[in-house]
Amino acid sequence: MAAYADAYLTDGSPxxxxxxxxxxxxxxxxxxPAFEAAExxxxxxxxxxxxxxxxxxxxQRAVNGGRSIAQTVVDAAAERNASASPIGGIGLVVGxxxxxxxxxxxxxxxxxxxxxxxxxxxxxxxMRTLFGKSLRSVLPATSRAVLRAGPEVFALRRRHCxxxxxxxxxxxxxxxxxxxxxxxxTHVVLGYPRSVRSPxxxxxxxxxxxxxxxxxx
Ligand SMILES: O=c1ccn([C@@H]2O[C@H](COP(=O)(O)O)[C@@H](O)[C@H]2O)c(=O)[nH]1
Numbered sequence: 001m002a003a004y005a006d007a008y009l010t011d012g013s014p015x016x017x018x019x020x021x022x023x024x025x026x027x028x029x030x031x032x033p034a035f036e037a038a039e040x041x042x043x044x045x046x047x048x049x050x051x052x053x054x055x056x057x058x059x060q061r062a063v064n065g066g067r068s069i070a071q072t073v074v075d076a077a078a079e080r081n082a083s084a085s086p087i088g089g090i091g092l093v094v095g096x097x098x099x100x101x102x103x104x105x106x107x108x109x110x111x112x113x114x115x116x117x118x119x120x121x122x123x124x125x126x127m128r129t130l131f132g133k134s135l136r137s138v139l140p141a142t143s144r145a146v147l148r149a150g151p152e153v154f155a156l157r158r159r160h161c162x163x164x165x166x167x168x169x170x171x172x173x174x175x176x177x178x179x180x181x182x183x184x185x186t187h188v189v190l191g192y193p194r195s196v197r198s199p200x201x202x203x204x205x206x207x208x209x210x211x212x213x214x215x216x217x
Contacts, residue, residue, distance in 0.1 A: 001030055005037035009045070019044035021093060021113070025059075028076040035080055035090055044089040044111065049073045050103065052095025052116040061102065071103045081109040087137070096122035096140065098130065105134040112138045118145025 007015045019038075022031050024047050031047065038045050050060055050070045060070040067075070074092060081088025088110040094101070096116035105112065112131070116122040117140050124140070131138050149159035 001026075002033040005034040009034060009037035009041055009043045011041050016041075017043070019046060019089075019091070021046045021048065023048050024073045024076075028073055038089050042089070044091055046091040046093045046111070046113040047073055047077055049077075049092040050094045050098055050101070052097040052120055052122075056095070068103065074103050074105060074108060077110055078107040082107075084109060087111065094131075094138075096120075096127055096130065101130055105131070105137075108134070108137065110137065113141060114138050115141040115143075118142035 007013050008017050008020045010016060020034070020043075022034055022045050024031060028047065031045070034045055037043070050056065061068050063069075064072070077088075077090045077092055080090045091111035091113055092105075092108065093113045093115065094103075094105070096114040097120050098116075112134060114122075114127065114131070117124075117127075119142070127138065127140060128135060146156060149156045
């Protein structure tokens, strides 16, 4: 783990990243070199806690010593972040496709990376219900739903929001500004799952051009 930490979380390494995802299944303690390297260099890690794939609950919801494995991972990250201000760099991955969290994220004091939007079917309203008070720490992630239409921003918007612009408005005007930092918002809105499920736009029908996001109501 120390070698991985050097490669991905240390200044000057050609592979250094802002943050990496880590699996805790060697034991959370085995990740210590990565935690230390991330803290030292101001980087972050996201430890898998409750993943979005359907096979995950059999392992992550298993109970050991009165706590689920997922809660054990959450608690270890919370302990590591306890004294950090305003927020620690030990984050968790919690899939947005999960219907019932079943873990307490209240003491985490760290970010939550939530994959599952777009292609996997989670919606922004799922996010509000699922994460409750922890919502402000959640970074929603979507990949295929965005990449498939890219790289032009206008093409992305046209694919996902037109000709059903109206159905995109609720997320833009109510959910997003309150929960997602501006830099993230474009990404998330472009992958807004409700629009992913909408019919593909007719290439013959011109899309009304809107000057800027968020769309006027
Ligand atoms: O619980 C998890 C953990 C990681 N992933 C990864 O995130 C992206 C999701 O891609 P989409 O195209 O938005 O579905 C992908 O790289 C997964 O390996 C995850 O989906 N769930």
